[in-house]
Amino acid sequence: MKNQVVLVNEKDERLGLMEKLEAHEKAVLHRAFSVFLFNEKGETLLQKRAKTKYHSPELWTNAVCSHPFDNESYKAGALRRLQEELGIELNDLEESFHFIYKADVGQNLWEHELDHVFVGEYDGDFNLNPKEVSEIQWISLDKLFLSLKKNPEIYTEWFKIILTEYKNNLL
Secondary structure (H helix, E strand, O other), X not given: OOOEEEEEOOOOOEEEEEEXXXXXXXXXXXXXXXXXXXXOOOOEEEEEEOOOOOOOOXXXXXXXXXXXXXXXXXXXXXXXXXXHHHOOOOOOOEEEEXXXXXXXXEOOEEEEEEEEXXXXXXOOOOOOOOOOEEEEEEEOHHHHXXXXXXXXXXXXXXXXXXXXXXXXXXX
């Protein structure tokens, strides 16, 4: 179950399950979520993906991006992955919007996701899972947009898309 994603159509109707790697090879639409965390200064959290990730290793992305389990809500999945990747527990996340995107992530792999985007606040400590995350940093949105223009190669392909959607929907 852990290595499967939930396949859906554009209306988010469940079509079945597929092994995660196979879904990424075949560019099949599946459920996903993304989390933006902000601190009291208004900075957003970025994570650098672990070196051992099978795609997009050592690239910066938003706080958490992943897939809900079958019969798990998007929000429950997001809260679970915050614990599994960053070692934090939040009481709440707010779903802000959702959209569909498709991104070539290299090595003949694709992200084709119906992505639900959540926003939360956090100012505590982290207990990073080294299998998932190699480092984190807080950054202002202004500095992030500038860095993205100057150094797009250091960010995941989906993060570039999600950040643009975030800007268009919430800023």
